[in-house]
Each structure stands twice: as structure tokens, then as C-alpha cells.
Amino acid sequence: MPEHEAGGPLGTPTLEVRDFLRRRREQIAQRWADEPLFRTVFPLPRDEAVEAGKAVVDALAQVADAQRVEDSDAAGFTGVREQLARMSASRSRAGLSITQVSNELAALWPPVDRLLASELEEMPTEELRACTTTLSTLMGTLRVVAMQYAGADHSGDAWTWVRSGDRHTLMLADGLGHGPEAARASTAAVDAVRGRPHLGPAEMLRLLHVELGATRGAAVAVAQLDARSGRLWFAGIGNIGARMREGDRWRALLSRPGIVGVHRPGTVREDEFAWSxxxxxxxxxxxxPSRWSPPSDPGTAAADPAVTAAVAIRDAGSAARPVRDDTAVAVMTSSPPDHP
Structure with missing residues (x-):
């Protein structure tokens, strides 16, 4: 059986692409770090852009290993879905249209294609063409994954996490309606929370009602965990869903009707729960979707919250009933303790 320059036996085009991605991981990530999509989202230090690129290359290699290069739901993409969504959303917030963001994603393909052609130049023409086609398909699927949560130029959903001493506060806001005005309302909520990290949930909502008064308003939920005492406080206004796992069951945390910045209930209820x-x-x-329920996997508490949130969005939709573009999930766990 013939062998290519790297010394391994020729396999299927998909596995050849997998091996190429693993061998050239560093070079690809370095080249991507200079592309606008990575360079502008991770401006400094450059190493952050390189590491983000490596994560995407690893995901592509995993998808190729599973021989699911046309499947945007392939498990290999799970670990980078939130990163890709963040990158797409960041470029949209910078003023790029969806078409422009898509073009920046497409620009990641040529440098990888050139590396592939250079490394496998001694491969028979038909086999090289098959590898090139496979890599092109895989990169196209990557673009689908990155764009599927960025179907609008502006997202009305926004979240933030802040820390003040032993207290960790997680806030999620959904601006009323859609478009730039919805985004302005939710962004105003983020800015206000970051400026007052010491406030409890009920007090924070009272502050947000004032801060969002010049916007169209938003649904907002705020949760605050005291890591030292093991207590969690929650308050919400509007239709933000909240569910907390207690042992082997899930508890729904209730918000009050209203719109922060427009109509706030006279009394803001703040509930307290034990946290383990x-x-x-x-x-x-x-x-x-209304039918969505949290994962039953007992390992959820130990998983990275970003991965858990990405998996929740992925599993909530289907090809027939995809998750809406304007969707956000924020997760708080005890591990890792430094971020939600």
C-alpha cells in the first residue's frame, strides 16, 4: 500500500484530513490568528487567538475522526459552539452584516487548503482531490455551526457574571422585541450589573429598572451565590426561565410578571435556596422550546458551564424545529468555581 510523506498508510479522505489537522494544528492556528475573525475578537494577547484557533482545529479533527464532516450536530463541535457563537456575535455587534460574518468564516478555508495541498502534493491527483473536497465540506459545516446562532444582526439577549468577594452574580436579560433596540436594552443591563457587583438580586433589579428606563425594557433574572455560606438568592422579572437542580430533581425558580425599565411589580420577590x-x-x-427540560446527566455539575450551556441549546432543537436565533442559556455550577 502506498504511503504519503508523513509515513502513515493512506486511508479514507476523511481520515487523511483528520491526520492532517492533527499534524498541522499549530500552523493552522497561527495563520487563523492573523485572519480578521480571530484577530478582532481576540486582539490581545495574540496567544489567545492562537489557542482559540487550536480549539477549533481540534474540533474539526474530532468531527473528521467520527466521519461526520457534513453533520453540524456532530459531537465534535460541542466544545467550541459557544466560542464560535461568541465570535459571530462579536463581529455582528461590530457592525458587520450576516453576509460579512459568513465571508470572514469562509476566509478561514484558503490558508488550510494551501497547507493541505503543500503537505500532500505527492499524493495521486484523484486522492488529493478527494481530500481537498472533504476538507472543503468540513469547513463549510464549521461555517454552518458558527452561523446558526447568529441569524440576526443584533441579539436582544445578553448575560454577564460578576464577583464581589465570596458572592458570584449571574444575570441574563432579554430585551423586549428584536433588533438593535432590544440589544441596547440588554446591553444596558449588562453594563449596570458590572458596575454594581455587590448588590443582591432584588436590589439589582430595582437599580436595573432605573437604568433601563430610557430603553424599551427587558426581561431580567439575577442569581447570586455566596460560595462561603452555600446559599443562593434569586429574583426575576419577565419571562426568563430559571431551573435549579436539587439532588435528583429540578426546581423551577419563579419570576414576577413585568418588564424591567417599563413596568416593575411593587414588590420584588427574592428567594433563597441551599447550594451544594x-x-x-x-x-x-x-x-x-417550551418542551425543553434540563439534562438528566448527573455529571452536569462537574462539567464546564460553557459546554453545558452549548449542549443545552444544541439538544433543545432539531432539524425540523431548530432553536430560534435569539436564544441564550447561562449556567452556574460549583465546578469550575471561577466562572459560570
Whole structure:
């Protein structure tokens, strides 16, 4: 059986692409770090852009290993879905249209194609063409994954996490309606929370009602965990979903009717709960289908919250009933303790 320059036996085009991605991981990530999509989202230090690129290359290699290069739901993409969504959303917020963001994603393909052609130049023409086609398909699927949560130029959903001493606060906002005005309302909520990290949930909502008064308003939920005492406080106004895992069951945390910045209830209710190492909190906007339920996997508490949120969005939709573009999920767990 013939062998290519790297010394391994020729396999299927998909596995050849997998091996190429693993061998050239560093070079690809370095080249991507200079592309606008990575360079502008991760401006400094450059190493952050390189590491983000490596994560995407690893995901592509995993998808190729599973021989699912046309499947945007392939498990290999799970670990980078939130990163890709963040990158697409960041470029949209910078003023790029969806077409322009898509073009920046497409620009990631040529440098990888050139590396592939250079490394496998001694491969028979037909086999090289098959590898090139496979890589092109895989990169096209990557673009689908990155764009599927960025179907609008502006997202009305926004979240933030802040820390003040032992207290960790997670906030999720859904601006009323859609478009730039909805985004302005939710962004105003983020800015206000970041400026007052010490406030409790009920007090924070009272502040947000004032801060969002010049906007169209938003549904907002705020959860605050005291890591030292193991207590969690929650308050919400509007249709932000909140569910907390307690042992082997899920508890729905209730918000009051209203719109922060427009109509606030006279009394803002703040609930208190015990928090343990196995506890998990989900906050989500109404973009998730009504039939959605949190994962039953007992390992959720130990998983990276970003991965858990990405998997929740992925599993909530289907090809027939995809999750709406304007959708956000924020997750708080005890591990890792430094971020939600």
C-alpha cells in the first residue's frame, strides 16, 4: 500500500484530513490568528487567538475522526459552539452584516487548503482531490455551526457574571422585541450589573429598572451565590426561565410578571435556596422550546458551564424545529468555581 510523506498508510479522505489537522494544528492556528475573525475578537494577547484557533482545529479533527464532516450536530463541535457563537456575535455587534460574518468564516478555508495541498502534493491527483473536497465540506459545516446562532444582526439577549468577594452574580436579560433596540436594552443591563457587583438580586433589579428606563425594557433574572455560606438568592422579572437542580430533581425558580425599565411589580420577590457541590442553575431566554427540560446527566455539575450551556441549546432543537436565533442559556455550577 502506498504511503504519503508523513509515513502513515493512506486511508479514507476523511481520515487523511483528520491526520492532517492533527499534524498541522499549530500552523493552522497561527495563520487563523492573523485572519480578521480571530484577530478582532481576540486582539490581545495574540496567544489567545492562537489557542482559540487550536480549539477549533481540534474540533474539526474530532468531527473528521467520527466521519461526520457534513453533520453540524456532530459531537465534535460541542466544545467550541459557544466560542464560535461568541465570535459571530462579536463581529455582528461590530457592525458587520450576516453576509460579512459568513465571508470572514469562509476566509478561514484558503490558508488550510494551501497547507493541505503543500503537505500532500505527492499524493495521486484523484486522492488529493478527494481530500481537498472533504476538507472543503468540513469547513463549510464549521461555517454552518458558527452561523446558526447568529441569524440576526443584533441579539436582544445578553448575560454577564460578576464577583464581589465570596458572592458570584449571574444575570441574563432579554430585551423586549428584536433588533438593535432590544440589544441596547440588554446591553444596558449588562453594563449596570458590572458596575454594581455587590448588590443582591432584588436590589439589582430595582437599580436595573432605573437604568433601563430610557430603553424599551427587558426581561431580567439575577442569581447570586455566596460560595462561603452555600446559599443562593434569586429574583426575576419577565419571562426568563430559571431551573435549579436539587439532588435528583429540578426546581423551577419563579419570576414576577413585568418588564424591567417599563413596568416593575411593587414588590420584588427574592428567594433563597441551599447550594451544594451538586447544584446546577440554568437561566434561559424564551428562545428555547417550551418542551425543553434540563439534562438528566448527573455529571452536569462537574462539567464546564460553557459546554453545558452549548449542549443545552444544541439538544433543545432539531432539524425540523431548530432553536430560534435569539436564544441564550447561562449556567452556574460549583465546578469550575471561577466562572459560570
Amino acid at each position: 457541590a451538586d447544584s446546577v442553575l440554568f437561566l434561559h431566554t424564551d428562545g428555547l
